[in-house]
Amino acid sequence: MELPLYSKAQLALRNGDDREEIWCAYKGLIYDVSKSRLWRNGKHYEHWAGQDLTEELADAPHTEHVFDKFDPIGRLK
Template sequence: MAEKKFTRDELAKYNGDGEKPHYMAIDGIVYDVTHSPAWKNGIHHGYQAGYDLTDALYKVSPHKDRVLANLPKVGTLVGEE
């Protein structure tokens, strides 16, 4: 199966609203945080799913990218075309 590619607009649809999964992107990889206890209703420490959170992860988060290995990868973030 081909890897799904998300634009920023498409990723924004997976923000925790409604029945869709909760996704966020880090370093161009889109992760599913739907079932992560840390992401209740698509929110984690004030950050909303549906966005590229690379800057927040590396500049604010105490755990940096160590937690990413535990999250399912669902695709890649691509530039607007």
């Protein structure tokens, strides 16, 4: 199944503030993290939803395997 493409502007709207969805991107894939208690209100520590977190993951205390808990819902254009 081909995942839909979303622009950075479309991703930015899914920040938990402008819309209910809380999405973030990592390595070209977009994940819906709305159900995660760690992303309430679109904020996770000093990181904000609605953006590509690929470069920011290096500063995180966890690995990229944290995204294994979420199914990708789209691809970033």
